Structure formats: structure tokens, C-alpha cells
Amino acid sequence: MAALKGISIWGSCGVPIMGRGDLGSTSCGSRRYGLGRVERDCKCGYGNGVLWGGRQEAITPVEDEKSAPPRSEEVLKDMGKLQRKFTSLPNALETQQDVAMFYERPLSLSDLSSSLSDDASVRVAYKGAPGSFSEAAALKAYPLCEAVPCDEFEAAFRAVELWLVNKAVLPIESSVGGSVHRNYDLLLRHRLHIVGEVQMAVHHCLLGLPGVQIEEIKRVVSHPQAITQCEIELNKLSVVKESAEDTAAAAQVEASLLTNFVASNDLRDTGAIASARAATLYGLNILAENIEDESDNITRFLILAREPVIPGTDRPFKTSIVFTLEEGPGVLFKALAVFALRDISLTKIESRPQRKQPLRVVGNSGNGSAKYFDYLFYIDFEASMAEQRAQNALGHLQEFAPFLRVLGKCTEKLGGMLYIEAVASAIGFRTRTVNIKDHRRDHQRLGSLRK
Numbered sequence: 001m002a003a004l005k006g007i008s009i010w011g012s013c014g015v016p017i018m019g020r021g022d023l024g025s026t027s028c029g030s031r032r033y034g035l036g037r038v039e040r041d042c043k044c045g046y047g048n049g050v051l052w053g054g055r056q057e058a059i060t061p062v063e064d065e066k067s068a069p070p071r072s073e074e075v076l077k078d079m080g081k082l083q084r085k086f087t088s089l090p091n092a093l094e095t096q097q098d099v100a101m102f103y104e105r106p107l108s109l110s111d112l113s114s115s116l117s118d119d120a121s122v123r124v125a126y127k128g129a130p131g132s133f134s135e136a137a138a139l140k141a142y143p144l145c146e147a148v149p150c151d152e153f154e155a156a157f158r159a160v161e162l163w164l165v166n167k168a169v170l171p172i173e174s175s176v177g178g179s180v181h182r183n184y185d186l187l188l189r190h191r192l193h194i195v196g197e198v199q200m201a202v203h204h205c206l207l208g209l210p211g212v213q214i215e216e217i218k219r220v221v222s223h224p225q226a227i228t229q230c231e232i233e234l235n236k237l238s239v240v241k242e243s244a245e246d247t248a249a250a251a252q253v254e255a256s257l258l259t260n261f262v263a264s265n266d267l268r269d270t271g272a273i274a275s276a277r278a279a280t281l282y283g284l285n286i287l288a289e290n291i292e293d294e295s296d297n298i299t300r301f302l303i304l305a306r307e308p309v310i311p312g313t314d315r316p317f318k319t320s321i322v323f324t325l326e327e328g329p330g331v332l333f334k335a336l337a338v339f340a341l342r343d344i345s346l347t348k349i350e351s352r353p354q355r356k357q358p359l360r361v362v363g364n365s366g367n368g369s370a371k372y373f374d375y376l377f378y379i380d381f382e383a384s385m386a387e388q389r390a391q392n393a394l395g396h397l398q399e400f401a402p403f404l405r406v407l408g409k410c411t412e413k414l415g416g417m418l419y420i421e422a423v424a425s426a427i428g429f430r431t432r433t434v435n436i437k438d439h440r441r442d443h444q445r446l447g448s449l450r451k
């Protein structure tokens with residue numbers, strides 16, 4: 001547990017105790033792995049449940065996220081491709097999981113337990129390159145882990161699903177730039193569980209080629225979030241801003257200019273915003289430190305895993321859910337009231353449009369039907385699913401939420417059921433966590449459990 005210092009337990013997630021000492025990045029030392037290709041080569045959808053006998057959950061995706069399960073031959077073909085790629089990577093067959101994949105045998109219970117307890121054997125996917133803040137977040141969460149770079153957020157989700165890594169650490173929100181919407185969408189599309197959270201103070205540096213003075217910089221390359229976080233300083237410098245995949249990638253781009261700049265001195269006018277570690281890794285000089293607009297520039301990262309953590313009541317827990325709402329006046333107010341009525345604090349609310357059925361037709365006023373965007377609501381609340389008041393709140397919410405899923409999911413590991421399902425079935429209900437419209441009667445009964 002020592003390695004989890006400064007990390008919340010998500011209920012699955014403990015409320016972050018955010019003393020200053022908890023912030024700041026950590027040391028580094030990841031190995032290169034190049035998982036980005038995994039995403040392109042694997043189209044096997046819910047990889048873990050399909051091929052390796054991971055448990056299939058009775059979750060019905062919200063309509064617009066439903067995707068047909070892959071046919072097993074397709075999965076095997078894709079996995080074959082992946083295995084070829086995987087075995088060509090250095091140190092690929094290090095763990096039992098790797099060996100299991102190589103020999104195309106299903107994972108056994110001992111495979112699954114081997115790497116989760118020991119921090120040193122945990123592989124953690126992050127998006128970006130070595131030297132990025134995401135890598136630092138992965139290492140803050142699991143200081144001894146092997147941090148595995150991925151070229152896209154979705155590749156990190158897939159890497160966990162396909163048992164290539166144990167966890168993913170991905171940004172969800174910046175105190176300056178706001179929510180990372182892509183990861184909200186991917187949380188819904190994939191079947192991973194939020195099992196913790198890590199917060200990082202992000203201190204940006206302006207990097208340049210050796211010998212370059214800050215006055216020579218006319219163009220700055222970085223990740224869009226980093227550019228947003230340093231806007232004031234960049235405006236002062238009157239530079240052209242350009243986007244890169246991540247801050248370390250920007251530093252890499254900049255470093256690669258080294259080879260060219262002899263031929264073209266013009267390239268010396270480019271700077272990169274990245275971490276001090278990226279400067280060391282890519283042979284750049286730090287031209288300015290702490291160029292972020294706000295000294296308290298914090299990015300919150302989620303820790304994602306295939307299995308949920310067991311919620312408890314021994315310490316503060318935080319739970320994440322996503323839901324849709326029925327049409328009607330004040331329905332969002334009612335949804336929020338289920339928490340307020342039980343003294344449960346909300347720490348975050350986010351809404352995202354429903355992608356595939358974005359428009360909701362409302363009423364018939366004679367002038368034609370009004371059409372509004374339909375939304376998914378993501379809420380983090382401070383309570384554990386092991387607490388009666390949290391179960392009651394979600395039972396109540398289900399009365400007007402046609403779709404509800406616990407993201408920081410809480411199970412008692414009772415036959416792999418969701419905790420809320422376990423509780424409900426223990427008292428004689430047949431429940432499903434989602435598509436409540438189909439089970440209106442059951443859910444009304446479940447709802448009547450509320451205080």
C-alpha cells in the first residue's frame with residue numbers, strides 16, 4: 001500500500017487528500033514499448049472478456065455506444081497479429097501473461113494474481129512519450145512500475161483490456177484546461193474500472209536547442225493542454241503556437257531539429273514546452289522554468305484497471321457514475337437531489353452529448369417538435385458503494401435514469417456482479433444495472449429502498 005501514497009482509492013476511489021507534499025512529479029525510468037501500434041492492429045473490441053475468459057458483464061451499453069461483439073475468428077486473427085508484433089518487441093515475454101499470450105492459452109488464476117500485488121511487476125500504460133507528464137503520473141501512481149507509452153488514449157484502454165498491461169493512467173481534468181473529453185467518452189465505450197486517482201502539479205519549461213537564447217524563439221510546439229496552461233507567458237513572448245501529440249513529443253520534435261539546424265539556422269527559432277526531464281532526455285536546454293500561468297497547475301489522472309476495487313467504509317471513498325436522464329421538467333435537478341437528500345457531496349459533474357442519437361424530440365407544440373441535444377452525465381460523488389446511503393441514492397436515481405453505470409465500479413466480487421446488483425439480488429431482486437426501462441417494475445422496487 002505504501003506505493004499508493006498520494007493516490008486516491010476509487011470506489012472505488014478515496015477522496016484525494018491533496019496536501020502540497022502530495023503533488024509534484026516523481027522520478028522516472030520507463031522502458032520504451034511502442035504500444036501505439038496495438039490500437040491499429042487490434043480491432044477485437046472487448047478483448048479481455050472475449051478471448052481470455054475474462055468475465056463478461058451483464059452490462060448493456062447505452063444505445064449509441066453499442067458495438068457488435070467481434071466474431072471469434074476475427075479476434076483470433078487480430079490477436080495473432082498482435083502476438084507477432086508483441087514478440088518482436090524487446091523484453092516482450094517477461095511475465096506469465098506475456099507467455100500465456102505467446103502460447104495462445106487462456107490465462108489462469110495464477111496469471112491474473114501474479115502481477116497485481118507487486119508494484120515492480122506492474123505495467124502501466126500512459127499516453128505520450130517518455131518525459132511526458134503522463135509518464136510522471138504513471139510513476140507517481142506506481143513508482144516501481146514499467147511505464148508503457150501509447151500513442152493514443154484508446155491504445156492505453158486497449159492495452160489494459162488485452163492484458164498487455166495491468167493498469168492505465170490517463171488525464172481526465174486539468175485545473176486550467178478543464179476536462180479531457182476524449183477520456184470521458186472512452187470510459188463509456190470501454191469496460192475498464194476507475195480504481196484510483198493521482199494528481200500532479202504540472203510545471204512547464206520552455207526548451208530550446210543548445211546555444212539558443214529565449215529571444216530567438218519565434219515558434220513554440222506543445223500539447224494543446226500545455227499551450228493553454230502557458231498562454232500568458234507565450235503571449236508575452238509573441239510566439240506562434242503549434243500543437244503536438246504530447247509535451248514530450250514536442251521536445252522530441254525539437255530535438256530532431258538538431259540534426260537539421262546545421263543546414264538551416266532558421267530552425268533555431270523553435271521552442272518546446274515540456275518537462276525538465278524531457279529536456280534531459282532529448283538533449284535540450286531549459287530556457288525558462290515554471291512558465292505555467294497558474295502556479296497551482298494541477299492535472300488529475302485516473303487509474304484504470306480491468307477489475308474494480310472493493311469498496312469499503314474504513315476511509316473516504318469516491319464513486320464515479322455515468323447516466324442518461326428521461327425527458328421532463330427538472331429532471332437534472334431531481335437527479336442531483338438524490339445525492340443532496342442523503343448528504344452526499346458531488347465533486348465533479350460533466351456532460352457529454354450522446355454521439356449516435358444526439359437529438360431528442362420533445363413534445364408536439366403544434367409548431368413541430370422541439371429537438372434538443374441528448375446528454376450523458378458523469379458524476380463523481382463522495383461516498384462508498386458499501387454505504388447504504390450511496391446504494392439508496394443510486395436506487396433512487398434509477399427511477400429516472402434509463403441508463404446508469406458505475407465507472408469507479410464497486411463490487412464485492414460476488415460472482416463478478418456489480419455491487420449494486422449483488423445487493424439487490426441479495427434481497428431478492430432480479431436486476432440489471434442498465435437499460436432500466438426494460439425492467440421498470442424491478443427498478444421501482446429497488447427505488448423504493450431509498451430512505
Ligand SMILES: O=C(O)C(=O)C[C@]1(C(=O)O)C=C[C@@H](O)C=C1
Nearest residue numbers: 132133134171223225246247299
Ligand atoms: O503532454 C504531456 O506531457 C502529457 O502528459 C499530456 C497532458 C494532458 O493530456 O493533459 C498531461 C498533463 C498536462 O496537463 C499536459 C498535457
